[in-house]
Amino acid sequence: MPDTYVFIIVGMGLVTYIPRWLPLFILTKYTLPQWFKEWLALIPASVLSALLLPELVIGGDPRHLDIMRPEMWVAFPTFAFALVTKSLGGTVVVGMVLFWLSGKLF
Amino acid sequence: MIQNQIMPGVKAAWPICLGYIPIGLAFGVLAQKAGMSWFQIALMSCIVFAGSSQFIAVSMLASGSGALAVITTAFFVNLRHLLMSSSLATLLQNEHRGKLSVFAYGVTDESFAINYTRMLAGDWDLNRSLVLNHTANACWILSTVAGGFFGHLIPPHSLGIDYALIAMFICLLVFQLTSRVIVLTAIMAGILSVALALWIPGNSYIVLASVVAASIGMGMGKLSRIFQPGKGD
Numbered sequence: 001m002p003d004t005y006v007f008i009i010v011g012m013g014l015v016t017y018i019p020r021w022l023p024l025f026i027l028t029k030y031t032l033p034q035w036f037k038e039w040l041a042l043i044p045a046s047v048l049s050a051l052l053l054p055e056l057v058i059g060g061d062p063r064h065l066d067i068m069r070p071e072m073w074v075a076f077p078t079f080a081f082a083l084v085t086k087s088l089g090g091t092v093v094v095g096m097v098l099f100w101l102s103g104k105l106f
Numbered sequence: 107m108i109q110n111q112i113m114p115g116v117k118a119a120w121p122i123c124l125g126y127i128p129i130g131l132a133f134g135v136l137a138q139k140a141g142m143s144w145f146q147i148a149l150m151s152c153i154v155f156a157g158s159s160q161f162i163a164v165s166m167l168a169s170g171s172g173a174l175a176v177i178t179t180a181f182f183v184n185l186r187h188l189l190m191s192s193s194l195a196t197l198l199q200n201e202h203r204g205k206l207s208v209f210a211y212g213v214t215d216e217s218f219a220i221n222y223t224r225m226l227a228g229d230w231d232l233n234r235s236l237v238l239n240h241t242a243n244a245c246w247i248l249s250t251v252a253g254g255f256f257g258h259l260i261p262p263h264s265l266g267i268d269y270a271l272i273a274m275f276i277c278l279l280v281f282q283l284t285s286r287v288i289v290l291t292a293i294m295a296g297i298l299s300v301a302l303a304l305w306i307p308g309n310s311y312i313v314l315a316s317v318v319a320a321s322i323g324m325g326m327g328k329l330s331r332i333f334q335p336g337k338g339d
Contacts, residue, residue: 004173005142005146006149007173008163008167008173008176008177009146009149009150009153009154010153011173011174011176011177011180012150012153012154012156012159012160012163012176012177012180013153013154015177015178015180015181015184016154016155016156016159016180016181016184016187017210017211019181019184019185019187019188019191020184020187020188020190020191020210020211020213021191021206021207021210021211022188022191023188023191023192023194023195024191024194024195024198024206024207024209024210024213025203025206025207025210026195027192027195027196028195028198028199028200028201028203028206029200029203031199032196035324037196038324038327039320039321039324040189040192040193040195040196040320041193041196041288042287042288042291042319042320042323042324042327043189043190043192043193043316043320044190044193044218044219044222044223044282045279045282045283045288045289045291045292045295046291046292046294046295046315046316046317046319046320046323047186047189047190047215047295047312047316048215048219048275048278048279048282048292049279049292049293049295049296049299049319050295050296050298050299050311050312050315050316050319051186051215051275051299051312052272052275052276052279052296053295053296053297053299053300054299054300054303054311055272055275056272057300058300058303058304063303063304064304065300065304071269071272074269075272075276078273078276078277079276079280082276082277082280083280086277086280086281087277088121088220088274088277088278088281089120089121089124091121091273091274091276091277091280092121092124092125092270092273092274092277093124094273095266095269095270095272095273095274095276096265096266096267096269096270096273097266098266098269099266099268099269099272099273100265100266100269101266103266
């Protein structure tokens with residue numbers, strides 16, 4: 001059994017490292033076409049939004065749309081705080097406190 | 107060196123650590139329940155360093171899945187990092203390949219968003235990014251191992267810790283919203299991602315939604331330049 005764990009861990013390590021590494025190793029040595037650079041410039045906001053929104057409005061197991069989740073309602077003041085202060089640490093703390101309070105209230 | 111590169115990197119990493127500690131502790135508890143020793147937990151956090159893949163791997167192992175199924179799933183769950191590293195590559199042209207290979211190890215959703223935003227703003231470089239990545243990495247490893255030992259003592263859902271990463275994503279997204287095209291692209295990606303998440307099982311909705319939204323966004327950017335010459339954003 002320990003051998004299986006090591007095999008799984010090393011295998012997981014490889015398949016998670018290669019996608020992180022390949023673009024940095026290859027793409028940094030070539031001048032990329034303008035359209036590709038423009039496309040890649042839109043990727044960060046897209047990925048973050050694609051990660052975030054389902055967390056807010058989808059309930060688990062089986063997945064279903066639920067816009068009344070506290071995750072969703074706490075997101076509005078948290079978003080406003082981030083927009084005004086531009087402080088990452090502050091936003092994390094404010095979000096946690098608001099979410100904790102929402103659990104106390106409802 | 108210490109003043110210029112190590113301190114800013116460590117300082118910028120603390121919000122990430124705040125998010126990683128509760129998640130790492132929770133992972134440690136689950137892994138220990140699934141029969142992993144503290145050493146196996148540490149090994150996995152060191153070698154894999156990918157929160158969502160690790161959670162999924164542990165629950166798959168606990169339910170008796172085979173090694174190849176676990177590894178294949180980890181590959182697909184983490185495929186989004188291919189996109190993130192590609193975006194980072196546009197800002198790291200001609201950097202040293204050895205350094206880039208070490209940096210690649212630490213590319214996570216969170217480190218990517220901070221490093222990318224700050225490099226774009228111009229007050230950040232590869233060395234500081236490396237410090238940030240490895241500070242976050244150390245936090246992750248330590249908290250997962252600590253979770254294996256005494257994570258069960260902490261009541262679940264205490265102090266809003268479940269919201270730490272969500273709040274971080276909200277702020278990281280706000281940092282990205284610098285032009286109208288980006289805002290529209292982000293809205294499309296979010297809606298598309300929710301629709302796809304409800305429709306298809308697994309985690310491929312993240313990559314699919316991002317790729318489609320960025321492609322449409324690029325098209326909109328081109329169109330806006332055609333109709334408003336000289337005012338492209």
